[in-house]
Amino acid sequence: MTTTFLLIRKPESPKTKTKDGTPKRQKQCNCKHSKCLKLYCECFASGTYCENCNCVNCHNNMEHEVSRREAVEATLERNPNAFRPKIAGSPQVNRAAKEATGDLLLLAKHNKSCHCKKSGCLKKYCECFQANILCSENCKCIDCKNFEGSEERKALHGDQATNMAYIQQAANAAITGAVGLSGFISPPLSKRRKGPDIFFGSSSNDLSKIAHIHPVNTGKSPAPSNSSSTSVARSVNPPVSSLSKFTYRSLLADIIQPHDLKELCSNLVVMSREVVQTYSEQENSSAHEATEHKILIATPNQNRTRTHNEAAAENAIINDPDCSCPDNVDMPDRPLSPGTLALMCDEQDTLFMSNSTPNRLTSQGGNSGSQFHNVDEMTEVHAEQEKVVLTKFRDTLNRLIYFGEIKERKCLSLARGEAGMKDAFSNSSINGRYATTNQPIPIPTSNSKNAYSVAATRIDTSAASTTTTTSAAATIVSNSIGQQLHIPSVGRTGNIKPKIEQHL
DNA sequence: GAGTTTGAAACT
């Protein structure tokens, strides 16, 4: 079973802080009858062991790993997505802080939906409300008041909170890394709000569009002026009108196109093959010399061109907590169970193994047969392949993060009405921005983390900066990925090269 | 802190 087991940090509640404000680890569950082995249990649902909880007869711990594992499998059997975050793109951390400031996150996507009947979706019984998001057309709630324009919701949060929500969302979108290919798909056109496109990708600079980000009245409830009819008990969610809710789009949604991903994958495969090719040629050369000397011993490890610095760099990557876990902001504080970790790794294993097994190395490398004579050589090639692919993939991700941040800035500047920044980012195209603005734009270079500190923090760039310098294979492929993704490559001088093609 | 309400999860 290769089920991916995505884990989320348990939603924090005010209980996560003690009275004196000292951060407390996490909320403890109080389960009594479920043995903490059902989704009723927040700990179990979040994929973490119970720790310092107040539960009774708890089996969600290492001592009961077997039964726990069975429970996980049973749960996944019922619902393969049971352990996936219910709220995509919604940072469930620091809720208390967000509540304090009222900056709700309204645009994140609820992977499921709520079915509230009595709470009006304005109490924490409602999963949407608890996650700081608006109810969606997927919800089956009755008498929902958790929609944009709701007087009741405004009474709770105030209008200012609504505006702040978008600012926060703009900032959050890049940080959460919600690359919009899977989770944040725009609703079908038939359900979409009519009118000019908003926020991303619009050519308009009119700041008034900020006010349209959340169209008033989503159809879930009549406008306040029609409040007389709201007293009539509504059935399940009325059909969403054309003025449906704004649906979150990733800041990167327009940067990454599906074919870009295909091309990226293709290029990674090509790179991988070229590594094999390079080593094969080296091997042939060595073998030829060996033949001349009538030595039929396979080339030893000394033939490896890998330098000490390369190894150190690799270790740095491996050991770098930020690098090894770029999404650690969403990882539970608690130790993950072996089963959980295993499930998390299944997908990765599958991906890597499918493309990097020795058999594939030889069969796909264009040099079938026995160009590698011993296990050490295979290991070297394997490692080199992995290094090249991961390095380039990391570079690509860094660029994506960087451009997400640029977009984020644009959104923030629009939200704040900063005329200067608005002019700087008047063109929705990233390329256009570079071409038209005189504003200093932080340029990411391999040695300047501060230019895009978030990206550098999440994916270490310095560690790998030495990895491509001595690797022939890496050199071969060093030019391909950024162009394939249509992301301006960044030169050593810090200048951003013109983009070949744009998709905005 | 006890009791009630609520809605998700589990079950039928």
Next chain:
DNA sequence: CAGTTTCAAACTC
């Protein structure tokens, strides 16, 4: 898939 039961969190007093 709909209805019912179980469960634990949220809420009220």
